Amino acid sequence: MRYKNNFKLFILMHIMSILIISCASDGPEIDQPEKIYYDQAQRRMAANNFFGAIESLEAIETRYPFGKYAEQAQVELIYAYFMNSNNDASHAAAEKFIRLQPRHPNIDYAYFMKGLSSYTRDNSLMVRITNTDLSNRDISGAKQSFAELTEFLTRFPDSQYAPYAKQRNIYLRNMIARNELSAADYYLSIDAYVAAIRRAKYVIENIPNSSENFRALKVLRQSYKALGYEELYNDVVEVIDLNYSDIDIQKSEKSEWSWNFLRGSKPEAKNWLNGLFKNSSITNSFVNFSITNAF
Numbered sequence: 001m002r003y004k005n006n007f008k009l010f011i012l013m014h015i016m017s018i019l020i021i022s023c024a025s026d027g028p029e030i031d032q033p034e035k036i037y038y039d040q041a042q043r044r045m046a047a048n049n050f051f052g053a054i055e056s057l058e059a060i061e062t063r064y065p066f067g068k069y070a071e072q073a074q075v076e077l078i079y080a081y082f083m084n085s086n087n088d089a090s091h092a093a094a095e096k097f098i099r100l101q102p103r104h105p106n107i108d109y110a111y112f113m114k115g116l117s118s119y120t121r122d123n124s125l126m127v128r129i130t131n132t133d134l135s136n137r138d139i140s141g142a143k144q145s146f147a148e149l150t151e152f153l154t155r156f157p158d159s160q161y162a163p164y165a166k167q168r169n170i171y172l173r174n175m176i177a178r179n180e181l182s183a184a185d186y187y188l189s190i191d192a193y194v195a196a197i198r199r200a201k202y203v204i205e206n207i208p209n210s211s212e213n214f215r216a217l218k219v220l221r222q223s224y225k226a227l228g229y230e231e232l233y234n235d236v237v238e239v240i241d242l243n244y245s246d247i248d249i250q251k252s253e254k255s256e257w258s259w260n261f262l263r264g265s266k267p268e269a270k271n272w273l274n275g276l277f278k279n280s281s282i283t284n285s286f287v288n289f290s291i292t293n294a295f
Contacts, residue, residue: 034060041076077093078097111151111155116168153165174212177207180203188219188223221233
């Protein structure tokens with residue numbers, strides 16, 4: 001009899017524990033105060049835990065859309081997504097900030113990151129180790145990034161991020177030019193001289209001051225000679241003699257871009273979020289800017 005009672009008691013307690021757990025899991029999640037989420041995000045970013053930081057910042061954006069830290073969470077999400085290699089989300093977050101805060105005193109940062117996040121394929125580990133030439137691959141993202149950074153420079157020529165955008169655009173401009181001339185080289189190999197001329201002229205006319213202008217002129221020189229366009233050939237030869245007589249024809253100067261400015265690798269780097277919100281008491285100290293001058 002005692003055994004049966006104990007068994008019934010055990011079953012009853014087991015059922016009650018299941019019900020309690022079920023009720024607890026089905027109940028609403030308890031929101032933490034906004035500042036707890038924000039401080040948590042700062043600690044996680046300081047530890048390079050960007051996945052966790054995104055979780056905390058998204059909680060602020062979702063649960064406190066009009067709170068004290070809402071705007072800051074939006075702009076820090078742009079950076080956190082970017083550092084977590086979620087470039088599409090970073091780009092979307094930048095566009096959202098531009099749409100929601102068009103008159104914000106630091107809207108230039110959103111435009112800068114929008115352009116930067118459009119093309120980051122050259123930031124991969126394998127590309128940096130193997131020094132892969134990305135100009136032979138699809139560069140539609142590079143063209144988009146170049147256009148968006150050009151828009152940023154047009155809108156905010158005096159921005160603190162303008163020097164970084166200019167350097168990035170030089171790198172992208174040269175990559176786009178090399179891509180066009182890679183196609184031109186292919187056309188030369190199959191004697192499609194008109195198509196090669198079209199590619200070379202595009203570089204000279206639409207991508208001025210790129211590192212590939214001399215190479216484009218050589219394509220024109222070879223094509224005009226093969227087609228028997230003597231006058232055009234002589235004009236190109238004259239331009240080369242006047243402007244590139246001292247250049248080794250086997251070399252094409254490249255401008256390299258460094259991602260170090262987003263990783264705070266230099267001791268003299270300055271914090272990009274210090275004073276980001278000029279009219280706010282909120283401050284940040286988790287990101288450093290530094291850049292390697294490779295020109």
